[in-house]
Amino acid sequence: MGGGWREAGKAEDESLAISPARRPDAWAWSLAAGARGGYMRGNSPFAPAGDPFPMRAILDVIFLILNLYTWVIIASAIFSWLYAFNVINSRNQFVAMIGQVLYNLTEPLLRPIRRYVPSMGGLDLSPIVLLLGIFLLQRLLAYYVYPNVF
Numbered sequence: 001m002g003g004g005w006r007e008a009g010k011a012e013d014e015s016l017a018i019s020p021a022r023r024p025d026a027w028a029w030s031l032a033a034g035a036r037g038g039y040m041r042g043n044s045p046f047a048p049a050g051d052p053f054p055m056r057a058i059l060d061v062i063f064l065i066l067n068l069y070t071w072v073i074i075a076s077a078i079f080s081w082l083y084a085f086n087v088i089n090s091r092n093q094f095v096a097m098i099g100q101v102l103y104n105l106t107e108p109l110l111r112p113i114r115r116y117v118p119s120m121g122g123l124d125l126s127p128i129v130l131l132l133g134i135f136l137l138q139r140l141l142a143y144y145v146y147p148n149v150f
Contacts, residue, residue, distance in 0.1 A: 055149045059141060066134050069105075073134075076102040077127045106130075 079102055082088045088095050106127070113126040 056146070059146055059149065062141065063138065066138055070131060070134055072102065072105050073127050073131055076106045080124075 079088075079099055083090060083099060090096065109130055110126045113129050114124070117125050117129055
């Protein structure tokens with residue numbers, strides 16, 4: 001019944017555990033360490049020098065920021081509709097503060113888009129153009145930058 005890396009004296013549930021050397025990602029660490037000269041130079045498998053994982057962490061933070069900014073744009077559009085149709089009290093200080101924060105977060109990127117997108121009567125298409133630009137940027141990062149970091 002033994003075999004492979006199992007030892008004869010172990011309990012059955014202990015023998016089913018995966019050896020650290022046989023973890024599914026162990027080959028990646030060994031290849032990464034071998035490509036950088038191995039662990040003999042002081043490289044650790046958890047934070048080797050020149051490790052590409054911090055770049056992936058930075059890209060993950062960029063994706064998170066882009067996702068959050070997407071929701072800020074959507075909230076700003078909904079807020080502007082509620083404000084335009086007088087659904088919310090525009091004299092309330094808290095409502096005015098939320099409107100000012102949303103305006104300050106979205107206007108620096110919406111203003112240049114409004115210069116080039118024609119006005120459609122009372123309809124502002126600049127948030128849609130900005131959202132499409134964010135989605136394009138996310139796809140470009142996901143398809144061309146993220147896979148090449150590792």
